[in-house]
Amino acid sequence: MKSVQNKMSETGFLDPLPEMDDQQFRQWMGLLEDRTGTVLPPERKSFLVTNLGLRMREIGCRNYQEYYDMLSGVQGLKEWNVLVDRITVHETRFFRHPLSLELVHDYVTHKPLDQSAGHVSVQVWSVACSTGEEAYSLAMVIDQAFKRRGDASYFGITATDISPASLITGRKGVYPERRLKDVEPGLREEYFNQAEKNHYQVDDYLRKRICFARMNVMDIVNEPVGKMDIIYCQNLLIYFDRSTRTEIVTNMARHLLPGGLLILGSGEMLSMEHPELEQIQHPRVLAYRRVKESTRVNE
Ligand SMILES: C[S@@+](CC[C@H](N)C(=O)[O-])C[C@H]1O[C@@H](n2cnc3c(N)ncnc32)[C@H](O)[C@@H]1O
Secondary structure (H helix, E strand, O other), rough: OOOOEEEEOOOEEEEEOOOHHHHHHHHHHHHHHHHHOEEEEEEEEHHHHHHHHHHHHHHHEEEEEEEEHHHHOOOHHHHHHHHHHHHHOOOOOOOOHHHHHHHHHHHHHOOOOEEEOOOEEEEEEEEEOOOOOOHHHHHHHHHHHHHOOOOOEEEEEEEEEEHHHHHEEEEHOOEEHHOOOOOOOOHHHHHEEEEEOOOOOOOOOHHOOOOEEEEOOOHHHHHOOOOOEEEOOOOOOHOOOHHHHHHHHHHHHHOOEEEEEEOOOOOOEEEEEEEOEEOOOOOOEEEEEEEOOOOOOOO
16 A cells, blocks of 8 residues: 555654545545535545544554444544534634624614613524634624614524634634734734733633633534524535525524524625525625524424
8 A cells, every 4th residue: 555644653653644546535535424414525635634644643543444344333422522612623813704794884873772671682603613713793783883873782692613723712712913903903802811821811801791601603504502593603514515505594594583693704605595685785795584483393
């Protein structure tokens, strides 16, 4: 077998990792698709091989089949939680798509007061939140909008992802200074505290409004998530095939309150016909408003 990567073994020699053949690649793609719904295109093979190889070396596993079998065994779930973090893409940043956040700001600014409660409240879901920057950006935007309104207000954010390691980072809310480059100085001052060297932590005031939880987007339909005013899901659907994207969007729509917004990444859904969603015209933003209450039985 040809080797693709090398590492020093205990004996001081380089340990070769076997090359992954096409049949093995299909087996791993199948596992990934079954468990996460995502489709790994052939050009991502080297990404998979590199990350599998690194993890296999860490745990002393010598071949792909042995590792594959381990993932199905008793220890499988724990190990899968580690691996899924390595083989999914977590790229994110604060205020990643300002135009979508502008739409959130408009929505919060104009949401009518609940006359019976005497306040206005907004529930948001950041789906596939990665390490939390998206959820905190939403929190800052909403808090700013509420402060400008001056009404009694409440908001809560549910932030979910399949990767437990990303969620740990999100919960801590500690980021190196360079990651705050897109946060305006005024917001940095208001919502971040200096932590260890060159790091900042999101203030408790915002952190308390966000609940981070593990969730596979493929299971959304069964999840006990309440009804949302805003569902924000960006840079996730690109990893799924067309029919799975439609299925995920349909399931997300079921968690929206009437009048609520579903905000996706622009270009992530090419065309969508959904009887309960109408597209919002907002420049370079892909968003839908739920028009009426669903009639599905199990909602
Ligand atoms: C590229 S990041 C996007 C982060 C953020 N939404 C943004 O736009 O900056 C994609 C995230 O999707 C998560 N993910 C991948 N498959 C998932 C699944 N089946 N269920 C939930 N999250 C998933 C990954 O763990 C990763 O954190």
